[in-house]
Amino acid sequence: xxxxxxxxxxxxxxxxxxxxxxxxxxxxxxxxxxxxxxxxxxxxxxxxxxxxxxxxxxxxxxxxxxxxxxxxxxxxxxxxxxxxxxxxxxxxxxxxxxxxxxxxxxxxxxxxxxxxxxxxxxxxxxxxxxxxxxxxxxxxxxxxxxxxxxxxxxxxxxxxxxxxxxxxxxxxxxxxxxxxxxxxxxxxxxxxxxxxxxxxxxxxxxxxxxxxxxxxxxxxxxxxxxxxxxxxxxxxxxxxxxxxxxxxxxxxxxxxxxxxxxxxxxxxxxxxxxxxxxxxxxxxxxxxxxxxxxxxxxxxxxxxxxxxxxxx
Ligand code: UDP
Ligand code: MG
Numbered sequence: 618x619x620x621x622x623x624x625x626x627x628x629x630x631x632x633x634x635x636x637x638x639x640x641x642x643x644x645x646x647x648x649x650x651x652x653x654x655x656x657x658x659x660x661x662x663x664x665x666x667x668x669x670x671x672x673x674x675x676x677x678x679x680x681x682x683x684x685x686x687x688x689x690x691x692x693x694x695x696x697x698x699x700x701x702x703x704x705x706x707x708x709x710x711x712x713x714x715x716x717x718x719x720x721x722x723x724x725x726x727x728x729x730x731x732x733x734x735x736x737x738x739x740x741x742x743x744x745x746x747x748x749x750x751x752x753x754x755x756x757x758x759x760x761x762x763x764x765x766x767x768x769x770x771x772x773x774x775x776x777x778x779x780x781x782x783x784x785x786x787x788x789x790x791x792x793x794x795x796x797x798x799x800x801x802x803x804x805x806x807x808x809x810x811x812x813x814x815x816x817x818x819x820x821x822x823x824x825x826x827x828x829x830x831x832x833x834x835x836x837x838x839x840x841x842x843x844x845x846x847x848x849x850x851x852x853x854x855x856x857x858x859x860x861x862x863x864x865x866x867x868x869x870x871x872x873x874x875x876x877x878x879x880x881x882x883x884x885x886x887x888x889x890x891x892x893x894x895x896x897x898x899x900x901x902x903x904x905x906x907x908x909x910x911x912x913x914x915x916x917x918x919x920x921x922x923x924x925x926x927x928x929x
Contacts (some may be wrong), residue, residue, distance in 0.1 A: 622704030626694030632820035707821035849894035
């Protein structure tokens with residue numbers, strides 16, 4: 618009998634969790650030839666999420682959970698879940714039922730019998746989502762796919778079931794600034810995409826503000842692409858060329874280099890552009906600085922339901 622580990626990052630999901638557990642258990646019971654375990658990762662929730670996870674692990678031996686000491690972010694929660702998953706197959710699911718549990722059966726069938734290493738959900742539409750957010754996301758995925766030369770298209774999210782080999786490869790990437798969509802694409806392996814329609818959250822609120830999404834987007838690009846730094850180099854070279862041409866042109870047409878106001882303007886603009894790109898370089902340096910610290914990606918406060926760990 619195979620084992621599927623269902624990894625669920627949870628941040629203040631008290632409203633969504635009971636329904637998530639009910640529907641996902643039902644879907645799991647429908648899978649022939651495999652049993653499921655749940656690895657809930659409470660990402661420093663301040664509501665009753667830890668209490669719900671506590672009672673789930675008391676009521677159902679398949680329910681394991683980990684609570685972080687504070688909010689470390691969804692990426693850290695997914696990493697922790699994967700590290701603690703013992704299944705032959707691992708699947709990431711959001712707690713808000715935006716990833717339909719009914720697809721688990723088909724995903725398992727694909728990875729078990731069709732020779733794929735991974736079966737992933739492809740969200741076909743963004744029905745029910747804020748229009749501006751949808752538009753910005755689409756633009757972001759176009760830019761990122763182009764810049765990073767990795768397949769991170771719109772709708773290709775974290776909802777995916779993978780075999781042990783792929784899961785272990787994902788765990789091999791131990792970087793601090795994690796961007797799972799990029800990591801999945803980076804490790805490669807054969808992936809089959811199965812489409813599904815977007816649905817609204819079952820309960821509760823999205824945990825992402827525009828600010829946090831923007832930071833996440835910038836992190837994604839900087840984690841996987843040196844392109845912004847090369848752009849700084851190319852722009853620098855162009856600016857030098859433009860300055861030379863302006864100098865030569867002025868000398869040729871007016872006989873002397875003049876026009877002080879114009880020069881002041883140019884200097885200011887050029888300095889502005891330089892500062893902008895220096896900040897991009899600064900971000901790379903700061904990322905490297907963070908990596909060199911080798912900080913833990915998360916800190917576990919408590920583990921529940923793991924047989925090898927005695928309850929304290
Ligand atoms: N999440 C998390 N830590 C965070 C933010 C979100 O573990 O800091 C979890 C959240 O509980 C949910 C999943 O990540 O299970 C997706 O979050 P959300 O539904 O808010 O994102 P959206 O669907 O709006 O992109
Ligand atoms: Mg959601």
